[in-house]
Amino acid sequence: AQTVTQSQPEMSVQEAETVTLSCTYDTSENNYYLFWYKQPPSRQMILVIRQEAYKQQNATENRFSVNFQKAAKSFSLKISDSQLGDTAMYFCAFMKRAGGTSYGKLTFGQGTILTVHP
């Protein structure tokens, strides 16, 4: 079974600064995906960024980027130029690549509450 660990229950950052959220995972699989989702106070789950395990290049989406270290099973999220709207709970998630057209379930970490201060 896969496990996902987020060791930082809460983080805070000043507006316009950079913050990094940590995530580690444990799996024996070689073919998988990793995701970061954010959950703002509205409770809606929003996909932030995704990474395919077979790709060595770190994924980037505008101000969001990841540091994917496959050997260390680490998948951290860096938010640059933090904005007030980034305040949310952030979840790291793992998905094993299944066969055929099936992509399987997401396994989530416990979440990190990020607060951006003005």
Add this chain to the structure above:
Amino acid sequence: NAGVMQNPRHLVRRRGQEARLRCSPMKGHSHVYWYRQLPEEGLKFMVYLQKENIIDESGMPKERFSAEFPKEGPSILRIQQVVRGDSAAYFCASSPKHSETQYFGPGTRLLVL
């Protein structure tokens, strides 16, 4: 293209009643997933369905819970004889065939009195 829709958004039930949660996936999506989020916790997988088939129900409690995704209409998560411990947010997600990305609905908050 409308997003994943869930209804009701809030549901209050008394112990022993039944709860029915509905999920309409995004247009063109044939895969549906249900997750449960207890207060102050992350989301936990419950069940994965494709049209008329249950693919993975490893996260479903053995009793009182069932799910379906019929050929026509929304996916339904049914909880019979609810107990207070069932109080949680229930999220539905959908994905198209051949895609790893799941898109989430706004969730249904179930409160059992």
